[in-house]
Amino acid sequence: MKQVYFMIAETTIAEQIHAVHSRIQAACLRTGRSPETVQLMLVTKTVSIADIQVALDCGETLLGENKVQEALAKAKSLQNSPVHWHFIGHLQTNKVKDVLKFATCVQSVDRLELAQKLSQRLQQDERELPILIQVNTSYEESKFGVAPEQALELIQRVAELPGLQLQGLMTIGLFSEQEQPVRDCFKRLRELQAQARALALPKASWDVLSMGMSGDFEWAIEEGATLIRVGSLIFGART
Numbered sequence: 001m002k003q004v005y006f007m008i009a010e011t012t013i014a015e016q017i018h019a020v021h022s023r024i025q026a027a028c029l030r031t032g033r034s035p036e037t038v039q040l041m042l043v044t045k046t047v048s049i050a051d052i053q054v055a056l057d058c059g060e061t062l063l064g065e066n067k068v069q070e071a072l073a074k075a076k077s078l079q080n081s082p083v084h085w086h087f088i089g090h091l092q093t094n095k096v097k098d099v100l101k102f103a104t105c106v107q108s109v110d111r112l113e114l115a116q117k118l119s120q121r122l123q124q125d126e127r128e129l130p131i132l133i134q135v136n137t138s139y140e141e142s143k144f145g146v147a148p149e150q151a152l153e154l155i156q157r158v159a160e161l162p163g164l165q166l167q168g169l170m171t172i173g174l175f176s177e178q179e180q181p182v183r184d185c186f187k188r189l190r191e192l193q194a195q196a197r198a199l200a201l202p203k204a205s206w207d208v209l210s211m212g213m214s215g216d217f218e219w220a221i222e223e224g225a226t227l228i229r230v231g232s233l234i235f236g237a238r239t
């Protein structure tokens with residue numbers, strides 16, 4: 001019985017991955033974009049190593065986690081696999097050391113204090129780290145991220161810190177079934193991207209727009225997302 005169950009689960013994950021790629025492609029076609037301009041990140045929080053392995057066997061290589069200890073344990077289990085781990089959750093400054101053990105990008109830099117801690121640690125380790133600035137485009141109090149009005153000031157301060165490679169912006173859209181307010185969040189992020197570019201900061205590039213999740217990734221692609229973060233649609237609802 002157990003084997004039968006696993007076969008079904010594996011088929012489902014593989015099928016869902018395939019379906020998401022088809023939907024990415026369709027959304028790109030609708031907006032005249034090339035599908036290669038959108039990267040799919042699989043969000044593996046609460047997902048077992050066995051299920052992650054199914055996704056890796058499908059050729060996926062970009063994974064996202066929002067809890068440092070969970071991510072660290074998974075990264076160790078999968079250290080021989082060709083995967084990239086991005087950190088996408090709220091990051092406490094006392095976890096900076098641990099995040100640097102596995103993350104190839106921290107997408108959730110949302111305050112100067114955190115950027116400074118990352119920078120200090122990176123200088124000690126004599127390395128650099130790509131980062132994104134997380135913006136709270138939905139203005140929901142429950143969400144992390146710098147307020148859109150304060151984002152450019154934060155960006156200018158962060159750009160001065162050694163070790164950090166500013167590569168773009170990240171946001172979580174409003175949780176809503178209504179299309180327009182969700183799209184407005186993504187539009188806000190894209191406007192900020194243009195404003196950040198206009199600052200012409202040395203060393204910073206603004207190509208990455210990380211936005212769109214299971215429920216809204218097609219809208220995000222239509223609004224310019226270059227990286228979408230999909231979890232439950234592929235691995236099932238988190239319990």
Ligand SMILES: *Cc1c(COP(=O)(O)O)cnc(C)c1O
Pocket residue numbers: 043045066088089172213214215229230231232233
């Ligand atoms: C959990 C999570 C996702 C994925 O959410 P789904 O709705 O399951 O696709 C994306 N981004 C962040 C920051 C998350 O925490």
